[in-house]
Amino acid sequence: MEVPMAVQFGGLVSGLNTNQMISQLVAIERQPINKLNTTKRTVESDIRRVGEMSTRLKALESAAKELGTLEGFMSFKGSSTNEEAVRVSADSGATESSFDVGVSRLAKPARMRSDAFAEGHTFSATTMNVEVFGEDDVELNIPDGASLTEVRDMIRASSAEVDATIINTPDGAHLSITSKKTGHTPGGDPASALTVSGLNMTSVQTAQNALMTVDGVSVESSSNTVSTAVEGVTFELLGEAEGVRAGVAPDREAILEKVKTFVEAYNSTVDAIRSQSNGGNRRRFEADLSEAVTQTAIDGPFVNLRSVGISSGATGKLELDETEFFDRLEENSAALAEVFSSQGGVAAKLTAQVQRYTGGSGILSGIEDSLKSQSDTIDSQIERKERSIETFESRLRRQFSTLEQLLSSLNDQSASFASLVPPSYQSNR
Template structure:
């Protein structure tokens, strides 16, 4: 590295002079860096707007379907024996008496005898036949798997609808026993060892739990099932059986889940307000400085379109034509508040008309669907607002990076030129100073000689 001592000949602080000249030369780069910061801030703002639009779309996705809007709820007299849920196919106002007589269960069996060692060859070799639900499965036992451990593994790997395990009873002489459980309710199983020769006896005896179907009575009508989850006993309802007790009934009443509708509409207002609040904060009012995208035409277009959709008439067969009729009221700051009295009246008296307005009907696009479609267009990853703005901003950032690189290279050359020029000036002045010193010395010598001659 070259060490320079500026100003030794001229007395000027050439280093400081060069530094100040270069600072002036860097003014264009400073402006370009400010442009970079501005563009990055704009990109972040568009990303935030896109996040809020996506959040709004997610909050209103259920308003697009009448089946979701008209969700059913089930009121139970007890949850001890059965747990019920209902979909849109359940009859509103329906009332049912459900009696759980028995639960569906799998067969469970344990080998009659115990064994001292689970890894030693205990049983004969040949064919072991296991019948499951009327279907026979032949397992081959040989010297590699005729231990208790090998038999358990063979049954499990055969995947015949039985799960095998080994239990330890704690018996001092023969603690190990084979435990078998069906994997499908209502399917019994049995074991035939006549195809085995030699070895100890293998028998599962009488089941400790019989395989059986579930049995319920709905309004005294008997219904059986291979599962403890029954979906066809009552139209539009699913019954999960919990406990059986013959003679005890559970009353089920089906109603529309009005609280769910209120929650969905509250989510609409929340999502709308999140978007409008952000756009409003970007706008300049009076002495308030606007955000970096406040003057962007596309942002203001979003605000205008969302406001217009609130009051846009949607012709349909119901009594409501605009979403504002449901109690949505626009405040001075552009946010929405829900008039609970108006909304409750609409829910209690014209519930299906709310669903018609929001989700639409044949030939008519619902208001919520309009919002959903618009939000989808704005947030589309390929053609949406963020994608368009991001492409433009990133192109400009790339251009600025290139300009900065070119300018930095030019300034490096400029600084080297200045340093060379000032160095040359110092060299020249230094030479002139040397000459001046020499001439001064010669004049002094001449003067001395003339004075001595006298």
């Protein structure tokens, strides 16, 4: 059963709307709390802005670190005059270069095949061993009555580095097993590339290594993907050919995308800084970042961002001139990379500046702690004032109640006094 809420009636004797009067007086007392709540909302907004600024600064630091080493800044792409025979790719460890390439032989995997089995053939219980490259010997226990299909599936489900399939011929079904690895250990016995015991298997394809030349130097590889011939360069061999010209050059578009990411992260951080309510912090932060990206970075053909097509515009944000950037990249890619990646380069200076802000004892951490302390203090003030107002309201209600009781008593006394006066006296009056 619900307990009905207490209903208070004021001014039944005095005729005053005491509830309204109390509400108005309490509202006046609450004004400081309203101001505190407004201040708290401002502080909480500042905390969110500081958090957003910290997030964007960390994104800027990440973008700067990406460009902070020569390997991180540079991206390369490969080219080939005969991509049907040789494809070329390059990673950040490569250098701009070109090579004469020839391919005289492709790598092939070892393959073994069983004798023909009649339809419906089943095996007696036996043990089968599969070994690739002379290691990883896998033992398979074939149960009595297993079919050729079941044996194939057992091989496929095992950890053996082989493919298994059934080849149907007029004389019966053959189990064919092929190594997943091409070639064999360089200088080793090709026969060790694949050994299978237990099912009377015969070699039908000997493992074969790839042979290629790079600028006349012979290279042997067990794989058709050759990444050990030239540092940072991978050759994918697809066919036999001679006189292929392979090249490695800076990947202009990939480098540009990294720089664009950096510029966007910087400009986004500037927006976050400008959203801060503290004008002094706002100007200081923006000046610190601007100094890190506009001052001279190094000695050389290019000394700062402006010299490679990245300028600080009228808005204080970075602006990228792609045409000039590509011209400088074509002119001297290594020198351009140094503007970002050298010890005194833009990436290092900006990273150090950002870490001053975002580190565990950094500037933003101190600002955020101070704002949170302000918020906690405001909460305590609001809590104390709320208790004070509750006491104030209770006191008012007691005082008005006492007033009503007093008026009621006076009315009762007046009525009693009036009853003692003779009617004739009252009428003569």
